[in-house]
Amino acid sequence: MEKTKSKIHYAWWILVGLCLMVGLGKGALNNTAGLFLPPVSKDLGIGTGNLTLYLSISSIVTLIFLPIGGKMMAKYDIKALLTGAIILQAGSFAAFGFMKAVWGWYLFSIPLAVGGVFITVIAGPVLINQWFKKSNGLALGIMGAAAGALGAISQPVVGNLIASRGWSQTYIIVGVAVLIIVIPVILLLIRRSPKEKGLQPYGAAAVTTDGEAAEDLNDKGIAMAVAKKSGAFYALTLFFFLITAIASFSIHIPTFLANKGYSVEFSGSVMGIYMIGVLLGALILGVLSDKIGSKNTSLLAMVLGILSIFMLLFFSESATLISIAAGILGFMASSIGTLAPTLASTLFGSKDYSQIYAMASLGLAVASIIALPAYGYVYDFTGTYTIVLWIIVAMFVINILAILFAFVSKKKLVDQGHWN
Helix, strand or coil: CHHHHCCCCHHHHHHHHHHHHHHHHHHHHHCCHHHHHHHHHHHHCCCHHHHHHHHHHHHHHHHHHHHHHHHHHHHCCHHHHHHHHHHHHHHHHHHHHHCCCCHHHHHHHHHHHHHHHHHHHHHHHHHHHHHECCCHHHHHHHHHHHHHHHHHHHHHHHHHHHHHHCHHHHHHHHHHHHHHHHHHHHHHHCCCCHHHHCCCCECHHHHCCCCCCHHHHCCCEECHHHHCCCHHHHHHHHHHHHHHHHHHHHHHHHHHHHHCCCCHHHHHHHHHHHHHHHHHHHHHHHHHHHHHCHHHHHHHHHHHHHHHHHHHHHCCCCHHHHHHHHHHHHHHHCHHHHHHHHHHHHHHECCCHHHHHHHHCHHHHHHHHHHHHHHHHHHHHHCCCHHHHHHHHHHHHHHHHHHHHHHHHHHHHHHCCCEC
16 A cells, blocks of 8 residues: 555556657657658659558558457557557558558558557557546546647658658658657556556545445446447447547648638648647546546537537638637547547446447547548538538537437446446
């Protein structure tokens, strides 16, 4: 028990490790992919569409591998698993630098996606759920904000490297740098559960009200076999799908603004405000989920999202309101990394969390494949994003209903004695 009284609980060191691992996996690897497209397509003499097919392959591999990854997280040594995952992800990224034909991107997109499933999707929420019984939402928010901040830093660094060293060397430099940083972080900081350090989860004493051991509390929840047949699970998967589809509209904001007559410079400023909204949202929504619960916070985020879309629909002539709308939309979009994991934890507990979260995350993967081109096609056919915006409003409303239904379904499962 002496360890639990130390000034800094080890859970916060786990969070530091996750911020670096997830932040570099997302920010330095995944989010910089777009910077390489113009120079690579030009040098190889291929169309951007043919090159970006590797991103579609990655999305499909992610979709297939998520359920497998969830089972592996629950079964195998966490250090070995994450070390192997970052070698696959960052190693594949570096390998792009040696490729001279587009098939290389198609080939290495497969291990890139397999590694990314663990590094950028599953590991963060699963480990935070294990280590934090108090301030769970705050921890998720900090991790999300760190990923955004590292992404913001990586973009200009990678852009300058491409300009000065070329895309081939930059792929190798960035991939190797991520390996050098992340592997020691995993080996030195990451632990699967507090039991490995002889600790209770952070805040376990505060949430244990019936004298039950915190170690036992850490394994309470609804079994995967029961969860996957429940209405709550399907509602959660639908929430994941729709919230990702909604957030995908951010890629189309510059085109929406150009269609309304705004300049490229203004679009850049608006996207900067959007990213500020994402950073603030990750932290604020995380804190709110701790204070008022994931259900109420999620409903609030959806209402704010509807407000932002109404601003885009009815006040698009006002640069000020457009900017505010973008900030609110970014605030809401951060719920993918903050509220989605806390909802999964609240609905199903910790018992089979990694498998349940991974399965529900299929909604994220499907949405990323469908939504982006769908918005583009609607705009191509209609010449406006008005229909798209009304569809997004409808998705927000459906999400509100899905959240309410999920908690009704959870109550039935608990009443039937499935929470144990």
